[in-house]
Amino acid sequence: MLLEMKEITKIFPGVLALDKVNFDLQKNEIHALLGENGAGKSTLIKILGGIYKPDSGEIILNGEKVEFNSPIDAKKKGISIIHQELMLAENLTIAENVFLGKEIGSSFNINFKEMFKESEKYLKMLGFEKDPKIQVSQLNVSERQLVEIAKALSSNAKILVMDEPTATISEHETEILFKVMRELKEKGISIIFITHKLEEVYQIADRVTVLRDGKLVESGNLEEFTQDDLIKMMVGREIKEMFPKFNEIKDKIIFKVEDFEVLSKVTPVSFEVKEGEIFGITGLVGCGKSELALGLYGVYKSKFKNLMINGETLKEIKSPEQALKKGIVLVPEDRKSQGLVLLLNVTQNLALANSDKFASLLNVDWKKAENETKKQIKNYNIKASSEKQLVKNLSGGNQQKVVLAKFLLKNPKIAILVEPTRGIDVGSKIEVYKLINELANKGMGVILVSSEIPEIMGLCDRVMIMHRGRMVDIMERQEFSPEKILKGSMGLIANA
DSSP states (O other): OOEEEEEEEEEETTEEEEEEEEEEEOTTOEEEEEOOTTSSHHHHHHHHTTSSOOSEEEEEETTEEEOOSSHHHHHHTTEEEEOSSOOOOTTSBHHHHHTTTSOSBOSSOBOHHHHHHHHHHHHHHTTOOOOTTSBGGGSOHHHHHHHHHHHHHTTTOSEEEEESTTTTSOHHHHHHHHHHHHHHHHTTOEEEEEOSOHHHHHHHOSEEEEEETTEEEEEEEGGGOOHHHHHHHHHSSOOSOSSOOOOOOOSOEEEEEEEEEETTTEEEEEEEEETTOEEEEEOSTTSSHHHHHHHHTTSSOEEOSEEEETTEEESOOOOHHHHHHTTEEEEOSOIIIIIOOTTSBHHHHHHHHTHHHHBOSSOBOHHHHHHHHHHHHHHTTOOOSSTTSBGGGSOHHHHHHHHHHHHHTTOOSEEEEESTTTTOOHHHHHHHHHHHHHHHHTTOEEEEEOSOHHHHHHHOSEEEEEETTEEEEEEEGGGOOHHHHHHHHTTOSTTO
16 A cells, blocks of 8 residues: 555644544555545645644555655655645746746756756646746636646656646646546556546546545445445435526526627627526637626626616626626636635625625624625535634635625626636535526526536526637527537537
């Protein structure tokens, strides 16, 4: 056995994060670690990576008991972690990030030429042929994810931990990643793979371990479990319907755009959304769907022939402030940089986005804000010790629920949801899907921007497919098929 983590326990203030959890990893295997947000996966991995110290339990590596006092200790033992939240220096080049802390050359004379050459090698392994001299700040989210993977590969790790590595990359990039993972496995590297996408588990994993509420539920060979078995173990109950759908579409058109163009990013598109409708926008990474959403919200400069919201015609949308006043709300895809203030608590985050509800000119009614936050915590099933818990200490899925709660508290006419279930576990996804239906039934027009084809097919009434900044097609629900949507996303249908 390459790695054994025995009886690992970790306690945070008010929370038993891990309760005597056992986990092991064999040589030359890909081991999937599954569980809902808050199940303890990230805490277990942070203990393995030397970020946290366990309160009790032991780690045995190659038959030898080890203790990690820092991430450097773990890296010296051949453990490399790709965290769910990207950890790159944006002001440095790709090559400088790949070799950060292990630069080629001396402290006084770094061999940049060799670093660029070696970086190209790792990028080519991932099918990612970018100039390693480009600054990371110029890359999109999916490209930065691939730099993180290249960075980990350059450490010559014996154990590679991948925490949601496919969350922000396209299907094509995922296929390349899986190919690399299989090659690494053949070279003797063992991989711990954390994901909420169960279909990926069956594509790539040899064994699986499931955690729930900080405890080990089950561990074994993947072929022993069906997908339904894994879901039941993760959520503690049987899931009868993955994509609940009960929204009722009315005849009234609540939102309409004609020839809407995001300058230098998206060519003119036209579509309408009816009251109660869930309208999807999808495409591969880089297709322009996120840019279109941000344009509709006034973040990017746009121009259009006509834009109508709930019967009112607008001449322009110059800013998010103006969009909000007209009843458009956008829930952003990057919760940490765009959706939350991590150093504030749940109540403060909710109040910050809704000062009109809780604040007068001179004062904030914190009691009212706290009562509303308690209600939202219950409505969204947010796992927090209280309304005063710091947002930075919540799991990724619960942070995302706080983002949804704070923006949708505004009761908008149009809710633009950009990748609303990214990084959320199966049980939480279903809760969000139900919420999306409920929003539509309250009379809102819901625009769902998602890269997940099953999500689009399960929830949407119509879908716009985009490719390289252009609208390819708008499909009715009865026309949906994975093949048609994927072909459109790749620009392989006639009007692409």
